[in-house]
Amino acid sequence: MKRLRRIRWNSGNELLGFAIALPMILVVFCAIIMAAQLGLARQTTEYALYSAARAAVVQENLNDARNAAQTMAGATLDSGTIGVSGYNIELETVAGSFDVSSGLVRWEKGALVKVVLTVDVDTIAPFQSSVLSSELIMMVERPATP
Amino acid sequence: MKLIKNRFRRIRWDNGNGSMLLCCSILVMGLIMMFLVMEYNNVYTASAIAQTRADTIADSTAVYAMGYDYTFNNRAAYEQAILLTAYNGREDYPISSTLRVLPDSSGANTKLEVTVLARGNFFFPGLTGAEEFDVQRESCVEIVNTSGGAIYIP
Numbered sequence: 373m374k375r376l377r378r379i380r381w382n383s384g385n386e387l388l389g390f391a392i393a394l395p396m397i398l399v400v401f402c403a404i405i406m407a408a409q410l411g412l413a414r415q416t417t418e419y420a421l422y423s424a425a426r427a428a429v430v431q432e433n434l435n436d437a438r439n440a441a442q443t444m445a446g447a448t449l450d451s452g453t454i455g456v457s458g459y460n461i462e463l464e465t466v467a468g469s470f471d472v473s474s475g476l477v478r479w480e481k482g483a484l485v486k487v488v489l490t491v492d493v494d495t496i497a498p499f500q501s502s503v504l505s506s507e508l509i510m511m512v513e514r515p516a517t518p
Numbered sequence: 519m520k521l522i523k524n525r526f527r528r529i530r531w532d533n534g535n536g537s538m539l540l541c542c543s544i545l546v547m548g549l550i551m552m553f554l555v556m557e558y559n560n561v562y563t564a565s566a567i568a569q570t571r572a573d574t575i576a577d578s579t580a581v582y583a584m585g586y587d588y589t590f591n592n593r594a595a596y597e598q599a600i601l602l603t604a605y606n607g608r609e610d611y612p613i614s615s616t617l618r619v620l621p622d623s624s625g626a627n628t629k630l631e632v633t634v635l636a637r638g639n640f641f642f643p644g645l646t647g648a649e650e651f652d653v654q655r656e657s658c659v660e661i662v663n664t665s666g667g668a669i670y671i672p
Contacts, residue, residue, distance in 0.1 A: 393541030400548035404555055411559025415566040422570035426577070466605075481581065484605065508570065509605040511578035511598070515586070 406495045409455055410502055413493045416456075417504050420448035424461055425487040425510045432514065433479050438463050445489055458492040466509065483512040556641050564653040567611045568636035572657035575602045575615055576632040580659040583630075590628045590661060592619055599632065611636045630659045 424445040428437035438461075445461045465476065468483025477483050488507040495502055579602070583595035599617040607613055613636050620629040636653045640646045 390538070390541060393538060393545065397541060397544055397548060400545055400552060404548060404552045407552055407555045407559065411555070411563065414559070414563045418563070418566040418570050422573060425574065429578075484601075508574060509602065510574050511582055511602070513578075513581045 402496055406497050409495055410493060410504075412454065413456065413491065413502075414504055416449060417489060417491050417506050420445050420459075420491075421487060421489040421506050421508050423448045424489060425485070425508045428463060428487060429485060429510050429513045434463065434465065434476075437479070437485070441487060449491065455494045455496075456491055457494045460490045462488045462490075465512075468512070479512055480514050481512060484509050485512055553642055553645060557646065560638060560641055561651060561653065564611050564636045564638040564651070565655060567608065568613065568634045568653050568655035569657070571603075571606050571613055571636070572615070572632050572634040572655050574606060575599055575617075575634065576630055576657040576659040578602055579617065579632065580630050580661050584661055590619075590621075595619060595630065603634075611638050613637075628661045630661070632657045632659075 424441040427444040428441040431437040466486045468477040471478045490505045493502045579598045582598040603615040616633045618631040643649045
């Protein structure tokens, strides 16, 4: 307290001034890096989602499509993004001709498949972890079977 | 510039508040940089969305409209493009699409050109001077008739 009282606030103290400003500068720079990181992650999520959906719709059946989408999303995200700690991809058919015997939408041309990609991003800020999610609806590109 | 230089020289670094002034300047520059990075990413995300949706619509439409007899159904193409545009719309970046069917002069190969327009909102409209922005991306698909016109089912 004595030391604090002795400071000549009107004339300034370089070290103190710098000490006050430095954390704020660090916070702003962290925010810049975080914004850039999240922006890149969002763009990569969109491209990974498209690649995964593209790989899925040409497969023979829904299970193969899930595996292909998983592999493709993993390959795209691993090579393209900084800070991605995990991801989850889900596929489901949302429209198409209904197969009575299996109770599912037929995996054939004309059926629409919804692909949802959720990505966990560890940003530079230690207190914040972000989850990015995007979905895409694409048509199955397999010939219809009688 | 000369005035700034003179003022900079007059700062008493050992006793004055020069470093505070400098730090505040860095802080302001950092904040401006952050705003720019955020807006840049906002526009590029809209661009990524527009491009991936254009590719999606073009691919799916081309496959859907191509019959098993290698004939191209224009009406089916437009229907599918409208359907996929509606399904792939987002709240934060709404999209609209335009489909152009460009028939080849020989009649064998048809090209589909899909243009997607994504609309986004600026995070800081006061700084940019506009509320919204539009990003337009295109995707073109050529349907190749592998039969060379040999198969024709009326």
